[in-house]
Amino acid sequence: MTDSPPHRPHALRPFALAVTAAVSTLALTACGGALVTAAADPGAAAPVSTSADPGASTAPTDVITYGHQQEPPCVHGGWIEQGYLSHQVLDALVSLGDDGAVEPWLATDWDVSDDDLTWTFHLREEPTFSDGTPVDAQAIVDNVDYWLEGGNSTAKVWLDDYVEDATAVDDRTVEIALSDPYPLLAENLTQPYFGIQSPTALATRSAEENCTSPIGSGPFTLTEWNRGTNIVLDRRDDYDWAPATAATQGPAKAERIDWRFLADPTARTAALRAGELDAIYDVQAFEWENLQDEGYETHLFNTPGRPQQISFNTTRAPFDDKRVRQAFAYSLDRESVVDSVGKGVIPYEGNGSVGQATDGYSQAAADRYSFDPDEADRLLDDAGWTQRAADGTRTKDGERLHIEFPYAGGRTINQDGAAIIQGLQQQAEAVGFDVTLIPFPPSEAAAGAYTGPDEYDLSIGYWTSINAGILHVIWRQEVGGEPNTSNSAFYFDDELESLIREANSTTDPAEQDALYQQAQETIADEALSIGVYDRLSTLAASPRLHGLRQENSQGGPVFHDAYIAD
Known part of the structure; x- marks a missing residue:
């Protein structure tokens, strides 16, 4: 049982499903350059295709094609648009439940000292990063250090006035020491800006590489970025530590997410209607009811x-x-x-x-x-x-x-x-x-x-x-x-x-x-x-797409449980 400072769960953020109901100047870690993908040696990097044809790769049989409105400068950083992407690749210590309560993820439970100045997180044993590195206490410490040093500007401004340091007590126990009580610490750590990266990657790759293709313990790995067109996320078959908010445990149901960038909202909606996309982000207000009437599933998240x-x-x-x-x-x-x-x-x-x-x-x-x-x-x-x-x-x-x-x-x-x-x-x-x-x-x-x-x-x-x-x-x-x-x-x-x-x-x-x-x-x-x-986060999805949901802290799409079925 998690022992944390008293906090009432949030009111459930509203979201809607098709037909049943109808009724989102930031600090940014910027980077640029060509995408690289971690090879067997996480310190090495191999160039990735820059083909303008998103179909150039060999496609698996179960692909979800998703249309997003903005292409970020890189995947992991302090901007919400980056959080939407990095959440598919990076897990976090904790997650936000549907009722607004903080729930376990990489951490099984946590407790707070009587003076409210030390938080202790206990970790699961099985998670690993996609480069084979274990998700252990030292990995969490390295990530906290990375945040405080400015590796992620948004993570830094949330923590730097309160977190003094993090210590690995043993392989599965992390202590975070505070300068002042910070009862909302665990809740804030559910935001995708606090996704946990491989410490080996942080130590051996450039900041640009880690920003552009972060290595995490999540259900997908980023395998291809065709600048200006799409990003390809491939399923990690050994994934088996989804948060409690997931509908199922085990690997993602879809083999691949083809995350396309389409700035024009009219073009996104037309592509959804034409069957070229399975889901789109940022639905124009005047199209909301039209898409519902046409049988598309809609999701709306009122971002706190x-x-x-x-x-x-x-x-x-x-x-x-x-x-x-x-x-x-x-x-x-x-x-x-x-x-x-x-x-x-x-x-x-x-x-x-x-x-x-x-x-x-x-x-x-x-x-x-x-x-x-x-x-x-x-x-x-x-x-x-x-x-x-x-x-x-x-x-x-x-x-x-x-x-x-x-x-x-x-x-x-x-x-x-x-x-x-x-x-x-x-x-x-x-x-x-x-x-x-x-x-x-x-x-x-x-x-x-x-x-x-x-x-x-x-x-x-x-x-x-x-x-x-x-x-x-x-x-x-x-x-x-x-x-x-x-x-x-x-x-x-x-x-x-x-x-x-x-x-x-x-x-x-x-x-x-x-x-x-x-x-x-x-x-x-x-x-x-x-x-x-x-500010809203809105999605519309084809009736063929099932299991799509929105993450509860920022409202981004979550594809772990999503699959295509007629």
């Missing part, structure tokens, strides 16, 4: 953590003035725009800190700014923006109330999201803001475009997580002694950070939620961030 939200750059005019930030928030009828574009599928979210699927959610923060153009007018007048140009834009001392609003189209923002942003632009302009939208491509986003304090007035983005501890990741002031670039409002406040830290270390769930809610309400009162819509 930070929703799609707009942050105000508080370091430069005009949003260095709280009144102007509040006026912008009041100028938007966000709910009507989301409902219009989202067709009842995309949920409106008013809270800019965490979404409604997250424990410790504050409805008061979500309700802080309702649509009130009269109040927006009053605040702008009070802030001195009293004149208007010929086109209706407000001016002050001869300067237009100009707003630059970049967004990463095709990466952070999909087509439905872009339509929502355009609707908000029109509403803000009706009050007197001059909003310039600046869509930029995924390549620029991967290179860190529009992340500095001199590069934008508004920023939109999300950060998926399981709990409100994401507040610490986003609103802390420093990471490793450097300014926290994930704080897209550039708002650094000792009292807010102390409040979030207190919440992170509070072991009573009710007290923890109250502290997290207080932090969200501070963020809302200061008009630092306003919510727009919940």
